[in-house]
Amino acid sequence: MAGPLEQFTIHNVTDPLFTIGNHPIAVTNSAIFMLGAVAISSVLLLAGAGKGAMIPGRVQALAEIFYEFIGNMVRDNVGSAGRKYFPFIFSLFIFTLFGNVLGLMPYGFTFTSHIAVTFFMAASIFLAVTLIGLFKHGLRFFSLFFPHGAPLFTAPILIPIELVSYLSRPISLSVRLFANMTVGHVLLKVLAGFVVALGIFGAVPLAVLVAITALELLVAVLQAYIFTILSCIYLNDALHLH
Amino acid sequence: MTEDERKADELDRRLRDVRQAYNTGVGKPSGSTGGSAGGGGEKLGVGMRIAVEMVAGVVAGAFLGLMADRWLGTKPWLLIVGFILGCGAAFLNVYRVAQAEEKRGKAERDAVSKK
């Protein structure tokens, strides 16, 4: 039986299609699930958005719940200045949510359990948000690194700490998602191993497995939510400099 | 009071209720409170956040120190400084998460006690 980390292995499904700066790019299982998440969510949401009925059906209601959910999140956490970024935040949530949940399906692969993906996302958001803040506020943006009303002599200590704290954002953002997804899947895999190994006595771990799977589904949704809302909060910090 | 007037008053009241519910967003599908996940999962999420914040701060500090060391050739001093700053940042981050949670919990309790 494969080890609990085996499920995270990325393998090529096709031969490399082309190279980008010496790096061969092939279609991988990760790529299939990324594109699959995009395809499934787009089909679902397009179906939901398509009719635009006054009294929504199920799919439309689902699409509208997503819309209102993220719309409220952006409005509550960023304010009216965040409207511009709503499509991005919405896509971010849908992408992470479907990535997380698809990975829980049997034979699924969770691309959000890879630090390369989560860190690239977090770092891009971080960079973009920082640039937005710099463009909007110029040098005043750096007031973010010194708390209001703190005594001036604490600046030499506080500013580096705040700077490190600020720079730790993409790390915490990406590591949180990556670690949650990885730990959950490892746990499930180990428990599944118990079920198989114990045979008839595997009923108890099986029950636990079912419970953990339910919990993992919750975590998958919750982590997508947290990833998105923290992006909103960072965006709000950059736009409004608290 | 005539039957018609009573009916009109009744309709007035219902209209007012609907409008109020509509404007305050009670009747709307909304997830702005963030209560989409159950209490247990949320607590788990908060615990996880705090754990991750602690690690992330230290990692960020140490990484910056390491990079600066490589750049300036001052191994290992800036790594140590970075590590210490990272610890400070981690504490700050954890403090902020806890504070935000405290505030949110308070707001939730207020909302519950108001109802």
Place this chain on the structure above:
Amino acid sequence: MPVSALRASGWGAILAILPAAARAEGGMPQFDVSTFPSQIFWLVVSFALLYVLMSWLVLPRIGHTIEAREAKIQSDLDAAQKANDAARVAAEAQRKALAEARGKASATLRQTTDAAAAETTASLAAIGEKLAGKIGEAERRIAEQRAQALAGLSSLAAEIAGSVLGKLVGTVDGTQVAAKVAAAVETARKGTK
């Protein structure tokens, strides 16, 4: 320092700190750096695709639908409010009209009653007057007849008295007798009265 080099050495640093234990046990596939370019490439491609689909197709439509629904609900609520207000006004007008009609009716009734009463009184008065006239005439006639009768009576009495006297005493002065009889009749009438 170029970004890619920074990133590469950044990965190195993270790898050095985080998963040393995991790598010792055969390695976590997540830290296989050789897969990173491909992952990031597909991430960018698929996310860009999703973003384009969402921001061009899905979100405007959903937003439009929700706005249309809100507008519809608001206008329906407004219409209901307006209709209710109109109904209220109409009910008020109706009540007022009813009260007015009722007032008018009672006024008319009173007026009619008064007129009828006045007419009755007038006709009664006219009848009374007529009757009084008739009664007066009748009385006058009776008095006349009585006076006539009385006058006749006194001349008859004088005649009777003259003839009686003529039989008793012979000739009599007619006029003297008549005067005396008239005086006697007068006193008798006074006495009977």
